[in-house]
Amino acid sequence: MNRTTGVLKMHFRDRWSWIFTPWIILLTSFIINYIIGLAIGGREDLYTGGIASIYIYMLVAALVTLPHTFSFMLGFSVRRKDYFFGTVLTFLVISAFTAALLFLLSLAEKLTGAWGVNLHFFHLPYLNDGPVAEQLWTSFTLFLEMFFLGFVIASVYRRFRRSGMIVLVIAALIIFSVGGFLCTYNNWWVSIFHWIGSHTAFQLSLWLFPTVVIYIILSYLMLRRATV
Numbered sequence: 001m002n003r004t005t006g007v008l009k010m011h012f013r014d015r016w017s018w019i020f021t022p023w024i025i026l027l028t029s030f031i032i033n034y035i036i037g038l039a040i041g042g043r044e045d046l047y048t049g050g051i052a053s054i055y056i057y058m059l060v061a062a063l064v065t066l067p068h069t070f071s072f073m074l075g076f077s078v079r080r081k082d083y084f085f086g087t088v089l090t091f092l093v094i095s096a097f098t099a100a101l102l103f104l105l106s107l108a109e110k111l112t113g114a115w116g117v118n119l120h121f122f123h124l125p126y127l128n129d130g131p132v133a134e135q136l137w138t139s140f141t142l143f144l145e146m147f148f149l150g151f152v153i154a155s156v157y158r159r160f161r162r163s164g165m166i167v168l169v170i171a172a173l174i175i176f177s178v179g180g181f182l183c184t185y186n187n188w189w190v191s192i193f194h195w196i197g198s199h200t201a202f203q204l205s206l207w208l209f210p211t212v213v214i215y216i217i218l219s220y221l222m223l224r225r226a227t228v
Contacts, residue, residue, distance in 0.1 A: 007078060007086020008093070011069070018094055022057045029053050030121050037117030045118045054098065055146050062091070062150030066158055071228050084223055087151070088216065095143035099136050106135070127201050134202035141205040141212070148215035152222075159222035 012018060029050035037046050065087065073083050106123035114120055128135055156164045183189050196204065 003078065003082040004086045004089060007073060007083055008089050010073060011065075011087065011090040017061060018090075022054050022061070022098070025057055026051065026054045033121055034115060034117065034119055037115065037119040040117075042114075042117035042119075045114075045120060047120045047124070050121055051102070051124070054102075055142060058094070058098075058143055059146040059150040062147045063154050066151060066154035070158065070223075070226070074228050080223055080226075084220055091144065091147040091151070095140050095147065098143055099139035102139055103132070103136055130200060130202050134200070138201045138205040141209055144212045145208055148212050148219065152215040152219045155219040155222040155226070158226040 029048075033046065033048045033050055040046070069087075070083065074080065078086075102122060106128050109115060109119075109121065109123040114123075127138065130138075153168070156168050160167070183192065199207075
């Protein structure tokens with residue numbers, strides 16, 4: 001456990017990448033949208049997808065974490081197992097911390113009447129429906145999905161290099177192309193969207209969580225044999 005927390009501390013030495021940069025990006029987007037809200041005088045509701053920027057950032061952060069830290073930490077006699085679980089712990093801590101902050105900001109947005117300009121940035125319909133625990137879990141799961149999706153992709157490259165990425169991209173294209181064709185041919189799109197719409201964001205996050213577990217298992221198996 002000490003070695004695992006040691007990896008966590010080594011990750012958090014890079015505070016800019018894990019803490020400052022994602023919030024600078026998100027708050028910059030918020031300020032821009034707030035200025036737009038002021039400009040139009042709050043006469044109409046302003047909905048923005050700016051909050052997606054922090055989720056996308058976490059995906060990219062996970063993609064670059066492995067190539068930037070794997071060889072470096074193993075060079076300090078960190079075992080692969082400790083590196084993996086320390087990195088997983090880092091993702092869990094960041095996801096929980098960020099989900100909590102986003103909830104507090106969504107609460108502030110609600111209490112201030114959408115910041116006085118009808119700007120709906122942090123508190124969004126559907127995503128922020130339901131009890132506090134459900135909202136926190138939904139955001140937490142989305143962050144984990146982004147983190148471990150990026151991490152498993154980086155693990156594929158680390159284990160199989162360019163050939164692995166080529167196979168992964170081709171496989172993804174085939175799956176999405178065939179899946180899209182079958183949905184169109186059999187008129188499944190309406191049923192799919194109806195099924196999604198009939199579930200809350202929290203319920204969908206419960207369906208999404210098993211993919212996070214799959215990403216974790218696959219990443220672990222690949223990093224056990226990855227070259228330094």
